[in-house]
Amino acid sequence: MTSMVGATALRAGLAEPLGCVTELPELASPALPGLGELVFGGHDISDITLEKKVENLVAAGVLPARPAAAVADKLDELQRELRPVPTAATQLETARLIAQDIDDFRRRRGLERVVVVNVSSTEPAPVPHPAFSSLDHLRSAMASSAVLPPSSLYAYAAFSAGCPFVDFTPSTGARLPALIALAAEAGLPYAGHDGKTGETLVKSVLAPMFALRHLRVRTWAGTNLLGGGDGANLADPAARAAKSGSKQRVLKETLGYQPQGSSHIEYVDDIGDFKTAWDLITFSGFLGTQMRMEFTWHGCDSALAAPLILDLARLTAAAHAAGRTGPLTELAFFFKDPLGDVPHGLADQWARLAAFVRGLSDV
Numbered sequence: 001m002t003s004m005v006g007a008t009a010l011r012a013g014l015a016e017p018l019g020c021v022t023e024l025p026e027l028a029s030p031a032l033p034g035l036g037e038l039v040f041g042g043h044d045i046s047d048i049t050l051e052k053k054v055e056n057l058v059a060a061g062v063l064p065a066r067p068a069a070a071v072a073d074k075l076d077e078l079q080r081e082l083r084p085v086p087t088a089a090t091q092l093e094t095a096r097l098i099a100q101d102i103d104d105f106r107r108r109r110g111l112e113r114v115v116v117v118n119v120s121s122t123e124p125a126p127v128p129h130p131a132f133s134s135l136d137h138l139r140s141a142m143a144s145s146a147v148l149p150p151s152s153l154y155a156y157a158a159f160s161a162g163c164p165f166v167d168f169t170p171s172t173g174a175r176l177p178a179l180i181a182l183a184a185e186a187g188l189p190y191a192g193h194d195g196k197t198g199e200t201l202v203k204s205v206l207a208p209m210f211a212l213r214h215l216r217v218r219t220w221a222g223t224n225l226l227g228g229g230d231g232a233n234l235a236d237p238a239a240r241a242a243k244s245g246s247k248q249r250v251l252k253e254t255l256g257y258q259p260q261g262s263s264h265i266e267y268v269d270d271i272g273d274f275k276t277a278w279d280l281i282t283f284s285g286f287l288g289t290q291m292r293m294e295f296t297w298h299g300c301d302s303a304l305a306a307p308l309i310l311d312l313a314r315l316t317a318a319a320h321a322a323g324r325t326g327p328l329t330e331l332a333f334f335f336k337d338p339l340g341d342v343p344h345g346l347a348d349q350w351a352r353l354a355a356f357v358r359g360l361s362d363v
Contacts, residue, residue, distance in 0.1 A: 001053055002063070002306035004040045008074050009067040011036045019307030021333075022314050027353070031318045031360035038313060041081030041105045043098070045120075050075045050082070060272045062302050081105065091153060092142040098157035106161075115316045116158035116165050117309055118192075123149050123171040131178065135185070138178040155179050159186050164316045167192030168309060170337060184326065189319045191312060191328040194336040197304035198297050199224060199263065199277035200250055201346070206281070206293075207254040208345035215283045218290075220251055221261030222279040227271035228301065249337050253344040273302050308334055318360050330356035 009015045017023040022032055046053075054075065057063040086097035106114045126149045131141035138156075141147045148156065151171035158165040159174075159182045167173030167190075174183060174190045183190055196204065199222055210217050252258040261280075277297040284290055312334060319328055332338030333349035343349060 001050060002057065002302040003309045004050075004078050005054060005063065005068065005071055005075075006306050007035055007038055007040070007310055008071040008078070012070060014067040014070050015064075017307070019304065020310055021308075021353075022311045027357045029318070029357050029361045031322065031357070032314045033317050035310065035314075038310065039081075039109050039111060040078060041109075042083075043085045043101070044082045045085055047084075050079045057273070057302065062273045062300055090143050091146050091148055092139060095142065095153055095157040095160060098154060099161035102158065102161040102163060113317055113320055114161070114163045115313045115320070116154065116161075116163050117313060118151050118154055118165070118167045118169055118171065118173055119305075119309065120150065120169060120171070122169050123151055126152070126172055132176045133178060135178045135181045138176075152176055152179060155190070156182065159183050159188055159190075162186060162188070164188050164320045165190045166312050166316055168195045168305070168312070170194035180326075187323075187325050189316060189324045189326060189328050190339075191316055191331045192335060192337075192339060195305050195308055196334060196336045197301065197308065198275055198299050199279065200336040202277075202279070202295060202297055203250050204254070204344055204346040204349070206295075207251055208347065210281075210283060211255055211345075215285050217251075217255055217259045217281060217283045219260045219280065219282040222263045222277055224263060224265045225268045225271060225276045226265060226301075227268050227275070228273040250344045274298065274300050315357070318357075322360050328356075 006015070010017055010020075017035070020035075021027060023035075051072070054063060054068050054072075058065050058068050083101060086094055086101060088094040088097055102114055102116065105111070129141070129147050131137040131147050138147070142156075149172050151167060151169065151173045152175075155165045155167070155174040156179060159179065165174055165183075165188070167175075170193055173192055174180065175193070203220075207217075275298070279295050279297075281293040282290065283292070312331065315331060316328065327339040329338065329340035329342050330352045332340070332342040332344075333346065333353045338344075338349075342352070
């Protein structure tokens with residue numbers, strides 16, 4: 001929702017595109033659709049109107065009052081493109097209805113292409129199922145039982161509708177062999193997983209520093225305090241485990257080993273849409289001298305994530321237009337747990353992203 005309101009405010013010249021990396025000169029490219037060309041729609045499990053959600057975000061200090069008030073007349077148009085999640089007797093039929101909704105949206109708005117972005121709450125990891133390995137077996141299972149988690153059901157529907165899929169969450173999404181086969185069959189790109197907006201973003205900068213200076217990290221432990229709906233969802237142990245796993249991958253991949261410590265997540269209702277991370281790093285230097293570093297990150301989750309969703313929509317649409325298929329590993333810059341065998345240091349990821357955009361311009 002913050003992405004939609006933010007894009008509307010940017011189009012009206014009411015705010016700077018801070019946080020949108022595709023607005024940096026290094027990523028400027030005629031291959032990317034402009035912010036003014038983006039049209040929004042989707043499914044929402046909440047029955048709270050956009051108008052009320054904007055009021056709540058202004059009251060919480062997430063949205064500035066002036067831009068929010070200036071786009072109030074656009075909220076009805078945005079609201080009309082938000083629909084409840086379709087339901088049917090089987091998952092196969094539900095996926096068909098979701099795909100139909102996507103196609104109707106594309107036709108109604110006269111769109112060249114649609115990118116489906118999953119920004120729903122984190123799911124627990126699904127129980128492995130034999131149907132996940134084969135597209136034919138998956139379709140057969142979907143016709144009789146609910147085998148797919150919601151994120152994967154939407155990935156299936158997106159690919160069935162001929163649309164790229166981006167998973168901004170640590171949920172399963174397209175990470176099943178049957179869905180990878182479906183994307184290949186449809187000739188579609190996909191990207192993910194778990195938007196990198198806070199503590200892990202800092203880790204992806206600091207971990208390469210320790211590695212390049214040949215300093216041994218002994219411990220890296222963090223506590224994350226989250227409020228809002230995301231925090232409430234992560235109070236569930238299974239969802240929290242899925243999130244914590246994606247947060248830790250950067251250390252092992254960058255350092256070459258896993259230091260002691262973990263990322264603890266705690267729900268604190270009072271801090272709302274803001275989040276705080278406290279990290280302690282202990283490390284050894286020359287002659288085994290023991291040292292430590294601590295940092296605190298305090299940020300607004302919606303304001304950090306929203307511009308990245310706009311970036312990912314633009315980049316994925318451009319990749320689709322250029323004929324790219326399969327995993328968009330060059331978009332690792334945006335994710336905690338990126339697809340493929342890719343570097344996890346932010347500087348290396350940035351270099352790959354910039355080269356990717358230059359390549360799109362050459363197509």
